[in-house]
Amino acid sequence: MEMPIPNPAVLARKDRVVARLLQVLPSDAVISDVAETRAYECDALTAYKCAPMVAVLPASTREVSDVLRICHEEGVPVVPRGSGTSLAGGALPTADCVILGVARMNDVIETDYANRIIRVQTGRTNLSVTGAVEEDGFFYAPDPSSQLACAIAGNIAMNSGGAHCLKYGVTTNNLMGVTLVQMDGTVVEIGGGYLDAGGLDLLGVICGSEGQLGVVTEATLRILHKPEGARPVLMGFDDNEVAGACVSDIIKAGVLPVAIEFMDRPCIEATEAFAGAGYPDCEALLIVEVEGSDAEIDDQLARIMEIARRHNPVELRESKSPEESARIWLGRKSAFGAMGQINDYMCLDGTIPVSSLPFVLRRIGEMSAEYGLRVGNVFHAGDGNMHPLILFDANKPGDLELCETFGAEVLKLCVEVGGCLTGEHGVGIEKRDLMHVQYNKDDLEAQMAVKDVFDPQWLLNPAKVFPLDASDARRRIEMAAQ
Amino acid sequence: MMTPQSEKELAGMIAGATGPLAVQGGGTRGFAGAGDVLCSAGLAGITLYEPGALTLVAGAGTPVTEIEAALAAEHQRLAFEPMDHRALLDTTGTPTIGGVMAANVSGPRRIAVGAARDFALGVRFVDGTGRIVKNGGRVMKNVTGYDLVKLMCGSFGTLGVLSEISMKVLPAPETEASLVIGTELAEQAVAALSRALGSPFEVTGAAFLPDRGAVVRIEGFETSVAYRLGALEGILSGFGEIERLNADASHALWRGVRDVQPFVGRAGDVWRVSVKPGDAPGIVAALPEGADYMLDWGGGLIWVLCAAGTDLRAKLAPFAGHATLVRADAGVRARLGVFQPEAPALAALTQGVRARFDPRGVLNGGGVKAA
Ligand SMILES: Cc1cc2nc3c(=O)[nH]c(=O)nc-3n(C[C@H](O)[C@H](O)[C@H](O)COP(=O)(O)OP(=O)(O)OC[C@H]3O[C@@H](n4cnc5c(N)ncnc54)[C@H](O)[C@@H]3O)c2cc1C
Numbered sequence: 144m145e146m147p148i149p150n151p152a153v154l155a156r157k158d159r160v161v162a163r164l165l166q167v168l169p170s171d172a173v174i175s176d177v178a179e180t181r182a183y184e185c186d187a188l189t190a191y192k193c194a195p196m197v198a199v200l201p202a203s204t205r206e207v208s209d210v211l212r213i214c215h216e217e218g219v220p221v222v223p224r225g226s227g228t229s230l231a232g233g234a235l236p237t238a239d240c241v242i243l244g245v246a247r248m249n250d251v252i253e254t255d256y257a258n259r260i261i262r263v264q265t266g267r268t269n270l271s272v273t274g275a276v277e278e279d280g281f282f283y284a285p286d287p288s289s290q291l292a293c294a295i296a297g298n299i300a301m302n303s304g305g306a307h308c309l310k311y312g313v314t315t316n317n318l319m320g321v322t323l324v325q326m327d328g329t330v331v332e333i334g335g336g337y338l339d340a341g342g343l344d345l346l347g348v349i350c351g352s353e354g355q356l357g358v359v360t361e362a363t364l365r366i367l368h369k370p371e372g373a374r375p376v377l378m379g380f381d382d383n384e385v386a387g388a389c390v391s392d393i394i395k396a397g398v399l400p401v402a403i404e405f406m407d408r409p410c411i412e413a414t415e416a417f418a419g420a421g422y423p424d425c426e427a428l429l430i431v432e433v434e435g436s437d438a439e440i441d442d443q444l445a446r447i448m449e450i451a452r453r454h455n456p457v458e459l460r461e462s463k464s465p466e467e468s469a470r471i472w473l474g475r476k477s478a479f480g481a482m483g484q485i486n487d488y489m490c491l492d493g494t495i496p497v498s499s500l501p502f503v504l505r506r507i508g509e510m511s512a513e514y515g516l517r518v519g520n521v522f523h524a525g526d527g528n529m530h531p532l533i534l535f536d537a538n539k540p541g542d543l544e545l546c547e548t549f550g551a552e553v554l555k556l557c558v559e560v561g562g563c564l565t566g567e568h569g570v571g572i573e574k575r576d577l578m579h580v581q582y583n584k585d586d587l588e589a590q591m592a593v594k595d596v597f598d599p600q601w602l603l604n605p606a607k608v609f610p611l612d613a614s615d616a617r618r619r620i621e622m623a624a625q
Numbered sequence: 626m627m628t629p630q631s632e633k634e635l636a637g638m639i640a641g642a643t644g645p646l647a648v649q650g651g652g653t654r655g656f657a658g659a660g661d662v663l664c665s666a667g668l669a670g671i672t673l674y675e676p677g678a679l680t681l682v683a684g685a686g687t688p689v690t691e692i693e694a695a696l697a698a699e700h701q702r703l704a705f706e707p708m709d710h711r712a713l714l715d716t717t718g719t720p721t722i723g724g725v726m727a728a729n730v731s732g733p734r735r736i737a738v739g740a741a742r743d744f745a746l747g748v749r750f751v752d753g754t755g756r757i758v759k760n761g762g763r764v765m766k767n768v769t770g771y772d773l774v775k776l777m778c779g780s781f782g783t784l785g786v787l788s789e790i791s792m793k794v795l796p797a798p799e800t801e802a803s804l805v806i807g808t809e810l811a812e813q814a815v816a817a818l819s820r821a822l823g824s825p826f827e828v829t830g831a832a833f834l835p836d837r838g839a840v841v842r843i844e845g846f847e848t849s850v851a852y853r854l855g856a857l858e859g860i861l862s863g864f865g866e867i868e869r870l871n872a873d874a875s876h877a878l879w880r881g882v883r884d885v886q887p888f889v890g891r892a893g894d895v896w897r898v899s900v901k902p903g904d905a906p907g908i909v910a911a912l913p914e915g916a917d918y919m920l921d922w923g924g925g926l927i928w929v930l931c932a933a934g935t936d937l938r939a940k941l942a943p944f945a946g947h948a949t950l951v952r953a954d955a956g957v958r959a960r961l962g963v964f965q966p967e968a969p970a971l972a973a974l975t976q977g978v979r980a981r982f983d984p985r986g987v988l989n990g991g992g993v994k995a996a
């Protein structure tokens with residue numbers, strides 16, 4: 144993966160930059176020691192590492208603004224960071240950058256049940272947002288599997304999704320307002336406790352902008368009352384295609400489950416060996432979960448099972464209790480861990496139209512044979528967001544590169560059938576150079592034009608999202624000024 | 626009037642424009658901006674509909690009724706419940722999906738499922754320089770690059786002219802029903818609506834019609850609707866007398882809320898005020914003498930009918946939210962501005978984005994001007 148060459152003029156100014164940062168932050172919030180900055184050298188895409196020049200941990204919007212103003216004046220690139228769980232390298236530093244971590248900003252500012260909103264500082268973890276309201280029966284709906292660790296900051300930047308987004312939507316559908324600090328230190332309030340923010344929907348474009356438009360320090364999020372209950376049904380099929388058809392029939396029948404999860408044979412076998420959830424021996428497995436009162440759940444599951452029966456399932460297991468539900472979810476929840484036991488893996492995130500599911504799974508199988516790398520598929524079938532896990536051996540020379548080439552081919556296939564490169568993990572550096580597969584020059588220009596407005600010098604997380612050759616001229620603006 | 630028949634032709638017309646263009650779909654918004662009318666009605670037709678994937682792709686000029694008919698045949702619908710402005714604004718014309726998205730038109734169900742922008746999956750448009758741009762796609766989860774789809778929704782044709790939209794659709798429910806709670810004051814009504822919206826029963830409409838009472842809607846399978854109505858009656862009984870509305874009565878009532886029926890045919894200006902639901906009673910108390918109002922979105926959307934020429938923003942200031950002038954004559958619109966002015970830092974960003982997408986300021990006269 145190519146990264147821009149660090150700007151020597153910036154590196155030469157390190158001492159001055161550190162001294163200025165120390166004027167606005169307490170000393171324990173400025174990390175400039177070479178050994179200590181290494182703690183920030185990567186996110187969850189651990190194949191790529193680079194320690195930053197400096198890392199800072201501001202504790203307020205005011206401090207964030209001061210840091211950005213200084214970096215702006217000094218021409219230093221800034222990479223915002225939440226919890227560092229990005230799978231796309233979104234928080235990967237460059238050697239000449241300041242990492243701006245919001246981990247110290249994790250307060251709940253306001254909970255308002257009457258208006259069903261919560262306002263938090265964005266360093267707060269996803270799960271602890273729900274944690275702040277669950278005693279009163281409420282929850283924050285977007286639930287990435289990384290929710291114990293990931294921060295609202297990263298969720299907003301990546302527009303993260305979760306297993307339950309089929310019903311509740313992803314981050315952007317649950318975000319009502321933000322405090323955004325622009326690269327020059329300007330603080331902007333966008334949206335709030337009301338549904339329609341006036342003017343252009345800037346909130347909509349900030350969500351998912353991968354830390355390139357500004358640093359989000361506070362957010363107003365929609366909270367909901369918890370459903371009365373939830374229970375899944377597990378179904379096994381001896382053919383991927385049949386499982387795909389079953390998903391489509393369930394959706395057409397007017398039942399809208401909260402989640403429809405899909406696992407294929409390699410993944411079922413790996414999780415069985417790892418977690419022993421008692422999954423059937425079959426080609427494809429679906430977990431379909433619905434919500435409501437007990438009677439409502441019974442009714443919906445009955446409808447879903449009736450549809451499933453028409454597709455000759457090899458197994459149909461309805462949960463009747465919390466214990467049975469936990470057992471059904473056990474394998475799915477340990478799927479990534481199970482695959483990790485076998486080998487190193489790369490997790491892809493392309494989305495495809497649900498109708499192309501059987502074709503895409505067949506092609507991935509063929510490609511797996513061609514590349515000689517095993518693949519397990521586990522994904523959100525209701526919305527077509529695939530997560531093929533390609534297994535490789537990091538210690539074997541050339542294996543990572545082979546895996547990356549294979550992964551790129553799979554993502555191209557997703558785009559070919561009408562889908563996209565990434566459904567919830569973001570572009571980061573990982574898919575940056577594939578962007579031209581999905582978007583032409585004009586499409587990318589229109590997106591970069593938005594960054595030009597928010598960050599004219601391209602100092603915020605500049606080497607991400609857009610292919611380096613496409614953003615080259617813009618990234619040189621600042622270099623030329625120095 | 627220019628009515629391009631293809632995206633390419635549209636691009637040529639914009640690139641070649643020498644003066645301002647008034648972008649129009651079905652023209653039901655009742656007034657044309659300055660300049661030559663550029664109508665997207667020729668870019669019509671549903672190009673893809675996959676009920677099993679809950680996705681539909683259509684030309685921007687496609688009539689909303691055509692889309693709704695295609696969806697109804699598969700027991701699906703546009704869940705964000707776009708309103709029909711024609712009666713309120715006393716206009717004619719055929720509302721188009723492009724106009725709906727460009728104005729982010731969303732009805733009562735917005736509180737439960739989201740706005741038009743939440744159902745837009747992808748767009749194709751031509752910006753003010755004549756450049757053809759696509760963004761998003763036709764899949765339900767997509768974080769590939771910036772979300773310009775949201776930016777285009779609600780941009781009122783000031784950033785580009787939409788040529789194609791792909792959207793997420795949802796199953797239509799088996800049935801619906803509503804409860805009318807006999808509350809007289811906005812404060813009680815908002816408290817009742819808030820109680821209902823804060824319950825696990827998935828209310829899909831929460832309005833207050835001062836002559837009628839607070840209304841909550843439930844949709845879904847027959848047995849489920851019956852169960853939830855009962856449960857809601859239980860938690861709302863303390864707020865007033867409760868009346869049940871069956872499917873037909875419920876449907877008619879919500880159609881009226883959606884289209885602001887109580888104000889149709891009555892003189893005066895119509896405003897749309899967006900606030901935190903809990904702030905609604907305070908706003909209502911501050912309305913000028915003689916004004917009428919109704920609440921939707923649990924109190925978060927206040928429709929106000931007041932004497933022509935009233936500067937409602939000045940009367941309510943300062944308040945957290947925004948007020949849009951939906952119906953007024955040209956003089957009043959010019960004097961008060963259709964949209965709430967934005968704070969300087971935000972306004973600078975908005976102007977910056979406009980200047981990038983339409984550097985010559987040809988589209989809708991460089992924007993529907995704020996006061
Ligand atoms: C095991 C595992 C499971 C996962 N499961 C899911 C899943 O189910 N669904 C899903 O969507 N993702 C998932 N992810 C990916 C990841 O957790 C999400 O992308 C998450 O939102 C990142 O949050 P973070 O706080 O760790 O952000 P970071 O990794 O720190 O940063 C991510 C991006 O956000 C930017 N950023 C951070 N803070 C700010 C800020 N304050 N202002 C502006 N930009 C900022 C960064 O610059 C970077 O581009 C998973 C990851 C792992 C490791």
Ligand SMILES: Cc1cc2nc3c(=O)[nH]c(=O)nc-3n(C[C@H](O)[C@H](O)[C@H](O)COP(=O)(O)OP(=O)(O)OC[C@H]3O[C@@H](n4cnc5c(N)ncnc54)[C@H](O)[C@@H]3O)c2cc1C
Nearest residue numbers: 648650651652653654665721723724727730781782786787
């Ligand atoms: C003063 C006023 C304010 C309004 N404010 C709101 C509001 O805040 N929220 C709301 O939900 N509704 C609002 N409306 C109503 C809304 O504009 C229409 O109901 C809806 O757009 C009907 O579709 P149409 O095809 O008739 O659109 P039109 O009336 O033709 O156009 C509506 C808007 O969309 C633009 N437009 C139309 N087609 C395209 C296209 N293909 N590409 C790009 N732009 C296009 C137009 O320039 C115009 O700004 C308002 C109406 C008025 C009169």
